[in-house]
Amino acid sequence: MEIWTGTAFMNTSEIVPVARMLDEAGFDGVVVSDHMIYPRELSSPYPSPTGKPMWEPDTAWPDSWVSIGAMAAVTTRMKFTNAVYIAPARPLLEVAKQVATASVLSGGRVALTVGAGWMREEFELMGQDFSTRGKRLDEMIQALPALWRGGWVSWSGEHYRIPEVMIEPHPEGRIPIMCGGESDAALRRAARLCDGWVGSAYSWEDAEAFVSRLTSLRREYGRADDPFEIMLALYESPSVELFKRAEDIGVTAVMTLPYASSDDITSGAHDGLKLDAERYREPIERFAEDVLQKIR
Numbered sequence: 001m002e003i004w005t006g007t008a009f010m011n012t013s014e015i016v017p018v019a020r021m022l023d024e025a026g027f028d029g030v031v032v033s034d035h036m037i038y039p040r041e042l043s044s045p046y047p048s049p050t051g052k053p054m055w056e057p058d059t060a061w062p063d064s065w066v067s068i069g070a071m072a073a074v075t076t077r078m079k080f081t082n083a084v085y086i087a088p089a090r091p092l093l094e095v096a097k098q099v100a101t102a103s104v105l106s107g108g109r110v111a112l113t114v115g116a117g118w119m120r121e122e123f124e125l126m127g128q129d130f131s132t133r134g135k136r137l138d139e140m141i142q143a144l145p146a147l148w149r150g151g152w153v154s155w156s157g158e159h160y161r162i163p164e165v166m167i168e169p170h171p172e173g174r175i176p177i178m179c180g181g182e183s184d185a186a187l188r189r190a191a192r193l194c195d196g197w198v199g200s201a202y203s204w205e206d207a208e209a210f211v212s213r214l215t216s217l218r219r220e221y222g223r224a225d226d227p228f229e230i231m232l233a234l235y236e237s238p239s240v241e242l243f244k245r246a247e248d249i250g251v252t253a254v255m256t257l258p259y260a261s262s263d264d265i266t267s268g269a270h271d272g273l274k275l276d277a278e279r280y281r282e283p284i285e286r287f288a289e290d291v292l293q294k295i296r
Contacts, residue, residue, distance in 0.1 A: 001243050002028035002253035003292060004231065006083060009055070012062045014277040016070050021281050023075035025288035026296065031083035031113070031198070031231075031255060032068060035061040039121040047118055047182075065098040072106035080106065083198050083255070084115030084180030087140055088133040089126050092160045095140065096147040096167055103171040111176040113198045114141065116186065134185055135159065141177055141193045148175060178229060182210070191217035196229025196252070203235055204245075211250045231255060238287070240294045258287030 005027055007015050019030060038057040045051040068080045080102075087095050095112075102110045116133050117123065123130040136159045143155040147162065150170035155162040179190035180198045190197040191214055199210055211230060218224050231253035236242050238256045246254055259280050 001247040001251070001295060002231075003243070003295065004029040004031055004253050004255045005257060006031045006033070006255060007062075007067065008033040008083075009059065012060050014280070015062065015067055016074055017277040018280045018284075019071035019078070020074045021284050023078040025284050026292045027078060027284075027288075028253065029079035029081065030071060031081055032064045033061060033083055034064045034085045035119070036086075036089065036122045037125065039119075039125075042119075042121065044118060044120045065102050068102050068110060069105055072102070072109060077109075079109045079111070081111040081176075081178065081198065082113040082180075083200075084113050086117035086119075086122065087112075087114040088137045089117055089123050089128050091128070092140055092143060092155075093147075093162065093167070096144055099144070099175060100148055100167065100169060100171050103173075103175050104169040108171065108173050111178060111195075112144070113178040113180055113196075115180040132159065134189075138189060138193060141179075141189070144177065145174070176229070178231075187213055188217055190214065191223065192221045195227070196231065199230075199232035201233035201235055201255075207232055207234060207246070207251070208249055215250065229253065238291055240291060243291075243295060256287075259283040 005022060007018070007030060010018065022030060038059070040057075046053045048054070064082055064085055071078075071080060099110065099112050114137060116137050120130045123133065129136070139157045139159050143157060143160055143162075146155050147153050147167055148171050150168075151166070152164045153162075153167060154164045176195040178196035178198050179186060179194040181187070181189075182199065187197070187210075197214055202210065210232070214228075214230065215224070218226070218228060229252045230250055232251060233255040234242060234246065238254075243254055
């Protein structure tokens with residue numbers, strides 16, 4: 001069982017020093033979130049009961065790959081991925097270049113976790129077609145490993161055509177590609193094409209349901225025996241016993257916030273996360289002593 005945490009809603013300047021603390025404490029990895037902008041006129045419905053994002057327009061979403069590169073530079077063992085990266089809002093070659101560079105600079109400590117996205121305004125401002133985002137994402141997931149092989153590479157598909165090019169640096173090893181999202185299309189994409197699935201925060205019952213659904217879909221696609229990662233967060237208070245239960249049902253990594261109470265996570269209140277960087281140290285070290293060291 002791996003224990004990860006995230007950078008969402010931190011002050012941007014705190015991310016790098018906190019990453020160093022997490023690495024020293026023994027956390028396995030950090031997930032980074034992704035949005036390009038928040039439009040003054042937002043017409044796209046957010047996938048929630050209210051249809052509105054739970055964050056304010058001035059919330060900072062620092063670039064995923066700049067953040068990962070900066071954190072990788074001050075850590076030695078911790079891994080990094082997204083929750084999630086809206087890949088189809090970017091050109092295929094840009095995604096290939098950014099992720100490959102981060103992989104090389106980190107010594108192979110990155111995975112790419114993609115999502116189809118929900119904000120039409122972001123796609124339009126980036127010059128990408130919102131209506132084909134799901135199909136293009138499916139093709140991206142297949143194209144990226146081909147573009148990361150090194151040497152002369154190319155891709156020819158329905159939505160992307162790349163003539164023979166050199167894309168350097170290329171990663172020395174395989175970069176895992178995982179998928180986020182809770183829709184049937186997202187779960188099927190993860191089970192059919194990806195190396196894993198990254199969820200959100202759930203009750204125990206919902207977590208079991210998602211794991212069961214993914215297991216069933218992987219069996220449907222003939223991938224039941226393939227390695228597959230499942231990463232999610234749980235609303236219950238973190239404990240060794242909880243993480244053992246999660247591992248027993250097939251969860252491979254749990255996301256947790258040692259510097260926020262369970263009430264903060266459940267309610268979506270983020271005020272408790274806006275701390276000066278050094279103030280993160282004590283809850284991180286306490287979590288390491290109470291939970292991480294016992295798991296290890």
